[in-house]
Amino acid sequence: MKPDDIVMACICDYAGQVKGKGFRGIDLKSRLRSGVGLAPTNLMITAFGQIVDSPWGPRGELLMMPVAETETTVDHGGELPRERFLLSDLLELDGTPWACCPRNWLNKGLKTLEAETGLRVKSAFEHEFHYSGSRPRLGDAYSLDSMRLQGAFGQLLMQALDENGVGPEMFMPEYGPQQFEVTCKPQIGLKSADDAVRLREITRSVARALGHKATFSPVMGEGAVGNGVHVHFSLEDAAGKPLTFDPGRPCQVGEAAAHFAAGILAMMPAMVALTAPSAASYERLKPNRWSASYNNLADKDREAGIRISPLSKLPGTDPYKSFNLEYRAADAAANPYLTLGALVWAGLQGIRDRRPLPEPTQGDPGLLSDAEKKKRGLRRLPSSLAQALDELEADGRYRIWMGDELLEAYLTHKRSELKLVKDLDLAEQIKRYAEVY
Numbered sequence: 001m002k003p004d005d006i007v008m009a010c011i012c013d014y015a016g017q018v019k020g021k022g023f024r025g026i027d028l029k030s031r032l033r034s035g036v037g038l039a040p041t042n043l044m045i046t047a048f049g050q051i052v053d054s055p056w057g058p059r060g061e062l063l064m065m066p067v068a069e070t071e072t073t074v075d076h077g078g079e080l081p082r083e084r085f086l087l088s089d090l091l092e093l094d095g096t097p098w099a100c101c102p103r104n105w106l107n108k109g110l111k112t113l114e115a116e117t118g119l120r121v122k123s124a125f126e127h128e129f130h131y132s133g134s135r136p137r138l139g140d141a142y143s144l145d146s147m148r149l150q151g152a153f154g155q156l157l158m159q160a161l162d163e164n165g166v167g168p169e170m171f172m173p174e175y176g177p178q179q180f181e182v183t184c185k186p187q188i189g190l191k192s193a194d195d196a197v198r199l200r201e202i203t204r205s206v207a208r209a210l211g212h213k214a215t216f217s218p219v220m221g222e223g224a225v226g227n228g229v230h231v232h233f234s235l236e237d238a239a240g241k242p243l244t245f246d247p248g249r250p251c252q253v254g255e256a257a258a259h260f261a262a263g264i265l266a267m268m269p270a271m272v273a274l275t276a277p278s279a280a281s282y283e284r285l286k287p288n289r290w291s292a293s294y295n296n297l298a299d300k301d302r303e304a305g306i307r308i309s310p311l312s313k314l315p316g317t318d319p320y321k322s323f324n325l326e327y328r329a330a331d332a333a334a335n336p337y338l339t340l341g342a343l344v345w346a347g348l349q350g351i352r353d354r355r356p357l358p359e360p361t362q363g364d365p366g367l368l369s370d371a372e373k374k375k376r377g378l379r380r381l382p383s384s385l386a387q388a389l390d391e392l393e394a395d396g397r398y399r400i401w402m403g404d405e406l407l408e409a410y411l412t413h414k415r416s417e418l419k420l421v422k423d424l425d426l427a428e429q430i431k432r433y434a435e436v437y
Contacts, residue, residue, distance in 0.1 A: 008085040009036045009066045012102065012197050014413045015047040016277075016335045017436075020064065020085065028066075035063035035091065043100065044413050047278065047333070047436045052416030055409050062098055064088035070194050072164050074202055076209040083205050087194055100406045102337035103190070109344040109401070110189045117351055119235045119243070119256060121344055122324075124186035125196035125336060128174055128227040129203065130220055133212030136177035146173030150180065157182065157206045164202060166195045175290075176225035186232060186324075196229075196336035216332035217437040218276070219283040219430050226284035228291055229331050232309065233343060234324040235260060245323035251299070251308055251360060252323070258357035261297065261306055261325055263350020264343055265358060268295035268305050268329060269379050270395040273388035274342040277414055278333035279421050280433040282384050285329060287366050292329035294365045295379050297358055305329055305381070308360065329381060333437060338410075345401040389414055 007028055010020030021036050040062055044054040066086035074083040090101035097104040113119055134150035147154065154171040161168040167185035174181050182203065184195055200216060207214035219226040234244040235257050246254040253261065264271070276285055287293045290302050298304035307326040311319050330339050349355075358377055361368075365378050373379070382388035389411055392398055399407050421429050 005082055005084050007031075009064045009088050010085050011038070011043070011064055011088050011090060012335050012337065013043045013045065014102070014335060014338075014410055015045070015417070016333050017045075017047060018085075018197060018201055019045070020088070025084065032066055032068055035065040036088075038062045038064045038090070040098075040100070044409065044416070046413065046417045046420060048417070048420055048432065049436075050420065052419055053412050055405070055412060061093060063091045063093060063095075065091050067194075069191075070198065072198050072202065074160050074164075074205045074209075076206075080209055085201070087197060099403055100409050102335050102341070103193070105402065105406060106193055106337040106341035106344065107190055109341050109348065113344055113348045113351075114238065116348065117256065118237055119260075119351075120188055120238065121192075121233055121340075121347075122186045122188050122236055123192040123231055123233040123340060123343075124184060125192065125199070125339075126181060126183045126228075126230040126232065127196070127199060127203075127216065127332060128179060128181045128229070129332070130176070130178045130215045130217075130227065131180055131207060131212060132178065132215070133207065133210055134178045134180075140173065140177060141175045142173050146180075151210075153206065153210055153212070154180070156210075157203055160202050160206055161199060164198060166199055166202070174225075176220065179220075179225065179227070186234070188236075193336040193340045196339075200332060215434055215437060217430075217434040218278055218281045218331040218333055220434055221430060222283075222426055226289070226291065227331060228284065228328065229334070229339070231327040231330055231339060231343065232324045233327065242320045242323070244325070245320045247319075250357060251297075252311075252319075253308070253325070253357055256351060257325070259351040259353070259355050260347035261350070262355035262357045263346045263348065263353070264327065265295045265297060265306060266350065266355060266377065267342075267346035267395070267397070269381055270388070270391040270398060271342045271346060272329050272381055273385070273392035273414070274338045274410075275327075275330035275334050276388070277338075277385065278331070278433055278437075279385050279418060279429055281331050281333055282382070282388075283426070283430070284331065285381050285383075287364065293381055294361075295377075295381065296361045296365045298361045301361070302328070303364075304361070333433070345398075349397060385414065386418060 005025035
């Protein structure tokens with residue numbers, strides 16, 4: 001007797017964890033119409049699996065409404081069952097969007113941006129992670145031998161991503177032992193964040209099927225290289241015309257894209273509470289760690305808050321299609337909908353304010369005088385999650401964009417997480433995060 005599939009209707013919660021409920025595959029069509037019930041407090045479960053504080057407690061009821069185009073199937077063959085899941089919107093029982101749904105918040109931002117400006121965001125998430133099935137050796141940073149030592153994992157991962165329409169582009173060894181990076185094609189709007197969630201879960205699924213683990217934790221050891229998520233983004237109009245490249249403007253950044261990026265840079269000290277939202281994240285966001293530590297713009301600098309991605313000058317290259325900017329102060333402890341939503345809302349505010357693109361930094365911005373930093377609007381990013389949450393709470397713009405209920409729920413969730421790790425030393429904190437991410 002061939003067993004029926006179990007299909008999971010899933011959401012990505014405030015800790016960036018994917019949770020859901022399962023039903024029989026033969027019931028999928030009806031579930032696409034009726035949804036699946038969920039308690040609001042499910043989103044308040046911390047990364048460590050505990051409910052500390054919740055504004056909703058045991059009360060309330062929502063509908064997880066599976067989104068058909070996010071259906072994901074990973075077939076490992078052999079004796080393992082197929083894995084099937086769909087991502088969901090969170091709705092009130094009357095079918096209206098729930099105010100605290102991360103996917104809805106991003107969607108609202110994208111629709112507001114297009115309604116006010118006619119612009120759409122095209123983006124792609126680059127993920128770094130550690131794969132336990134690779135045999136580490138001394139000196140394997142970026143090496144061809146690292147590809148040999150990871151076996152068939154990379155090939156199987158790229159195949160699974162391709163089969164699910166995620167559009168894999170590159171799989172490569174990274175700097176750290178057992179560390180790899182996987183990238184996928186840029187997508188318009190919501191699909192980019194959907195694909196980021198799906199990519200992480202497909203990667204974990206393939207690793208587990210091989211008897212190993214893919215770990216996306218921001219930091220794997222004290223002083224060791226961390227795992228970042230870099231978000232490449234560009235703008236286009238409703239007809240698909242790219243608008244980010246303009247050879248006649250400063251930094252070759254088009255006018256709308258310049259305002260958009262300037263808004264992100266201005267908001268970055270508050271924004272990292274959404275894009276780098278774990279206690280361990282701030283072990284990455286330090287100077288001289290190949291990660292962002294200032295809200296600076298720079299060209300070809302992998303420690304910039306926003307990096308101007310380099311353009312190939314080879315014949316046949318279309319700079320209008322390939323030119324983009326890269327936000328570097330993010331990691332996989334973040335919910336991708338909140339990460340991209342943070343960029344969209346801040347970028348929209350930059351366009352509203354016609355905020356000018358700041359002058360790119362040359363070298364380490366930390367070496368500039370305090371007076372020069374102030375003149376150029378440069379700020380050191382928060383050095384802890386607690387500090388970042390205070391920045392987010394104090395900045396009234398995010399309260400307007402998110403609404404009181406979503407903002408307060410998020411702040412409560414993250415401060416609950418901090419309560420659970422406050423008495424642990426750094427090594428134990430890192431160990432805990434590595435276990436859950």
